Amino acid sequence: xxxxxxxxxxxxxxxxxxxxxxxxxxxxxxxxxxxxxxxxxxxxxxxxxxxxxxxxxxxxxxxxxxxxxxxxxxxxxxxxxxxxxxxxxxxxxxxxxxxxxxxxxxxxxxxxxxxxxxxxxxxxxxxxxxxxxxxxxxxxxxxxxxxxxxxxxxxxxxxxxxxxxxxxxxxx
Numbered sequence: 001x002x003x004x005x006x007x008x009x010x011x012x013x014x015x016x017x018x019x020x021x022x023x024x025x026x027x028x029x030x031x032x033x034x035x036x037x038x039x040x041x042x043x044x045x046x047x048x049x050x051x052x053x054x055x056x057x058x059x060x061x062x063x064x065x066x067x068x069x070x071x072x073x074x075x076x077x078x079x080x081x082x083x084x085x086x087x088x089x090x091x092x093x094x095x096x097x098x099x100x101x102x103x104x105x106x107x108x109x110x111x112x113x114x115x116x117x118x119x120x121x122x123x124x125x126x127x128x129x130x131x132x133x134x135x136x137x138x139x140x141x142x143x144x145x146x147x148x149x150x151x152x153x154x155x156x157x158x159x160x161x162x163x164x165x166x167x168x169x170x171x172x
Contacts, residue, residue, distance in 0.1 A: 004129035006063055008036065009159060013165045014165065024067070024068060026166070028064075031061065032060070032106065033061075035059060038154060046134040048141070058156060072087075075130065100130055101133055108122065109124065
């Protein structure tokens with residue numbers, strides 16, 4: 001079973017995953033195709049597929065690529081955190097808030113956040129990793145993605161606060 005997971009929400013923050021006793025081992029920063037939105041009730045962010053109705057803005061999501069030891073055990077915990085039933089049912093359920101899929105994630109390498117902001121990073125070879133994607137059939141997720149009056153879209157594709165905390169932790 002694949003032991004890599006790509007996190008772009010608050011779980012990429014070291015204090016968050018340590019608080020939950022998740023033994024995630026940072027591999028590299030990464031990018032994948034997708035669009036980022038703020039969650040309902042201000043619960044963070046989620047990723048939607050890049051081919052959604054909304055065509056404007058960045059179609060790349062930034063986050064951390066982690067190795068998960070004892071992946072079958074910890075994926076159960078991560079599935080529960082993301083309100084996903086893949087580990088229980090063996091498939092994503094229609095009513096799950098997030099669906100877990102294997103997506104191609106490209107590792108990226110940079111020395112400073114300024115280099116990242118200027119897109120001056122080196123790309124590695126893509127690898128499959130587990131990724132939690134917002135379920136577009138879930139009513140609250142669909143409402144966020146399809147809202148036309150107010151945009152819940154995070155155009156930069158990055159959860160800045162948690163990404164910078166991860167960067168600060170791995171570069172010191």
